[in-house]
Amino acid sequence: MPRPPAARAKLLDAFITILNEQGERAATLEAVATAAGVSKGGLLYHFGSKDALVDGLxxxxxxxxxxxxxxxxxxxxxxxxxxxxxxxxxxxxxxxxxxxxxxxxxxxxxxxxxxxxxxxxxxxxxxxxxxxxxxxxxxxxxxxxxxxxxxxxxxxxxxxxxxxxxxxxxxxxxxxxxxxxx
Structure with missing residues (x-):
């Protein structure tokens, strides 16, 4: 399995961390982008929506x-x-x-x-x-x-x-x- 790009992996890890520590309601696109250290636009480049982020996870x-x-x-x-x-x-x-x-x-x-x-x-x-x-x-x-x-x-x-x-x-x-x- 090829490794995902570093930014994509950081976004998934941030999404997982927020889900695990704060729950689904806290796992907004803004919160995930901030936790991953990328802009919301950077997140949307890799995952075009929250559904796409869930699908990635x-x-x-x-x-x-x-x-x-x-x-x-x-x-x-x-x-x-x-x-x-x-x-x-x-x-x-x-x-x-x-x-x-x-x-x-x-x-x-x-x-x-x-x-x-x-x-x-x-x-x-x-x-x-x-x-x-x-x-x-x-x-x-x-x-x-x-x-x-x-x-x-x-x-x-x-x-x-x-x-x-x-x-x-x-x-x-x-x-x-x-x-x-x-």
Missing amino acids: MAHLVDLADEDVATMRQAPEGAAAYYVRSSNFEDSALDRAIVAATRLSQGENAAAQQALLRMQQGWLDALTDEVRDPAVARAIILLGDGLYYRAAFGGKVLAASTEEMDDLLGIVRRIVDGGATA
Whole structure:
């Protein structure tokens, strides 16, 4: 994936930051331009409207999610273990884009809802390919969602410890290998 121009990337990052820290109402074109250190005309050169800015963010999210799915599919420990282990909010570019898209999705933004669904489907497809059972793949997704929610909204204090993560990964391995009990 070619890197976007620096100004475009700065604008997307500013938009994400404002969405995440202040919400959708605060994410005006003027606020985004100011936060990115560009003129409103500079913003409009890259994104002709707020809808175009949202579309740019959703394309960015989809690109990041596609990269994550590719990494997941190639993970030496397997897709399920990778998914669970990486289901921790770490303020990465993907995490920040997910939270921003979720903010927009809560406001019933169809583009955000579609991008989030596409991201989730990519993860589900990768898991289903490994475990061969869609219900088991969904259960793993829900386990990861719980870990992510706990870390994102509860802070580092509630993030899974190394021991807890090892225990969860042991359970996931047993599920993937076909025996849900010890």
